[in-house]
Amino acid sequence: MSKSVKIYSTPTCPFCIRAKQFLKENKITFEDLDVSQNPEYAEEMIRKSGQMGVPVLDIEGEIIVGFDKERIKSALGL
């Protein structure tokens, strides 16, 4: 059963790019929310994580700030 994965990102942020690459490499389907294009996503991200740094990952409700590979792995059960 695959988990619901959302990533709040900006197109220029290197760690967002790396996080998305990592998900792709592991064949994880995810929803990419570009906070620079959509203020609603930005607000949602700030509300969920209490901060403004990108990327933010929402893995089945678990909020991970930054490209924290170990936490992402454990949240995904990789």
Next chain:
Amino acid sequence: MYELIIIGAGPAGITASVYAARKKLEFLVITKDIGGQAALSGEIENYTGYQFISGPELAKKFEEHIRKYGVEVREGEEVIRVSRRDNLVEIFSYKGEYKAKTVIIASGKRSRELKVPGEKEFKNRGLTYCATCDGPLFAGKEVAVIGGGNSALDASLQLVRIAKKIYLVNIAQELIGDKIMQEKLLGYKNVEVLNNKKVTAVLGDKMVKSISIKDIVSGKEEVLDIEGVFVEIGLIPNSEFAVDVEKNQFGEIKVNCHNETNIPGIFAAGDVTDVPEKQIVIACGEGAKACLSAFTYLSTQK
């Protein structure tokens, strides 16, 4: 046991890795991230062969380059101590302990902090050290960029089309960054340069609301209402873990023209060293030199 361990994967570490792979050395790369500071640059227009490339794109190219050689990379791992013992170099990280015949320290630099009240509390709550990453979140907002050098100008240029208004808060009498960038920036109406101003506090509630700045000539303090603070006041070397290695007054590792430190078997390259000028292209060249010096050292040890 490795022949070589490379610490860091910015321009210097990556280039050293490419050379080490081609020399077929038995080696490992330990690094916090790939691309280093280069990955955080907005627009790069002075890296030979590319008239224009963005930082993340260049970092991706760097990564592809080492992946092509199947280099062993321990990513997300921070080194806490490097020292020489019994003709070998010992490397301790938060995750493990390694031994190698040689090491290249290419750990680069990190952002210098303001060290004022509110900075820690508001980090990622409006205060950031990475305009490339977080800039787009400040669309239509008034922001302050702190600094007056090239990185402050680069950050401001990244923000001109995003933010409503940019205050460039500079502690010196005038900006010190490249003239070409200054001219470009001052052509924008939404940029205001505040010279001779020192940040004394970052203020807000949940998120940043303002900063307090002090005029260093008159001593007068004022509050600037902004929602974003981009700190770009220079860099400090990631050299603390290299305990026995000789450094200069800025903490940069001293190297000779062969990238040798004062300790045999320990080499260093790029922004973490005292090499004059911190540039991507220079760090790359230094990384190549360091690897070739380590290679020569290894062949004389056999």
